[in-house]
Amino acid sequence: MNSPDGRSQRWAGHRExxxxxxxxxxxxxxxxxxxxxxxxAIAAHAGVxxxxxxxxxxxxxxxxxxxxxxxxxxLLAAIGPAVSAVRAERDVVAAAVDAYLAYIExxxxxxxxxxxxxxxxxxxxxxxxxxxxxxxxxxxxLGDRLRAVGLDSGAALPWAYGIVGYVQTVGDWxxxxxxxxxxxxxxxxxxxxxxxxxxxLRVVPDxxxxxxxxxx
Numbered sequence: 001m002n003s004p005d006g007r008s009q010r011w012a013g014h015r016e017x018x019x020x021x022x023x024x025x026x027x028x029x030x031x032x033x034x035x036x037x038x039x040x041a042i043a044a045h046a047g048v049x050x051x052x053x054x055x056x057x058x059x060x061x062x063x064x065x066x067x068x069x070x071x072x073x074x075l076l077a078a079i080g081p082a083v084s085a086v087r088a089e090r091d092v093v094a095a096a097v098d099a100y101l102a103y104i105e106x107x108x109x110x111x112x113x114x115x116x117x118x119x120x121x122x123x124x125x126x127x128x129x130x131x132x133x134x135x136x137x138x139x140x141x142l143g144d145r146l147r148a149v150g151l152d153s154g155a156a157l158p159w160a161y162g163i164v165g166y167v168q169t170v171g172d173w174x175x176x177x178x179x180x181x182x183x184x185x186x187x188x189x190x191x192x193x194x195x196x197x198x199x200x201l202r203v204v205p206d207x208x209x210x211x212x213x214x215x216x
Contacts, residue, residue, distance in 0.1 A: 092145055096141075096163060105179070
């Protein structure tokens with residue numbers, strides 16, 4: 001006979017698998033119908049009733065969190081290979097910036113659903129979670145690259161948060177204003193600005209400007 005623990009584990013595994021399937025269906029629905037659709041429209045697109053959808057997501061806020069987590073994972077999956085494909089340090093920054101802009105350009109409805117949710121009670125803020133996830137992943141990438149060229153990797157985490165916050169804000173403006181600048185041009189503008197600050201921190205390994213070292 002199956003033990004209660006075994007049945008419980010199988011049910012938990014089935015539930016997680018079903019939640020993942022419904023999250024993927026919700027993302028498809030958002031892409032097809034825009035970021036403002038409700039739970040009924042999402043359920044219809046997924047081919048289930050609304051009560052079934054609520055069986056796996058207590059409310060729209062919980063579904064929003066699941067979509068946000070998938071968005072963060074997809075963004076990291078886009079940035080990682082783009083950064084790995086380049087060698088020059090400035091190109092690492094440029095590749096990360098362009099990968100982010102390309103991702104939100106290619107999935108604007110999902111981006112708006114996550115970053116500018118409509119009719120959602122924002123408890124555990126999924127946008128903060130997405131920023132944390134992406135920044136942590138980017139910090140690992142930057143840290144590896146810094147160590148590989150003999151530089152201090154302590155700057156990787158604040159740089160990562162700075163890059164994500166900066167590019168997110170500009171990218172949000174870019175989408176809202178219907179992309180008045182081409183993506184390659186915007187990527188170059190942002191990478192040039194960011195690299196100007198990063199390059200200056202190479203003067204001293206710990207990032208302290210040389211003149212500070214001699215200040216009395």
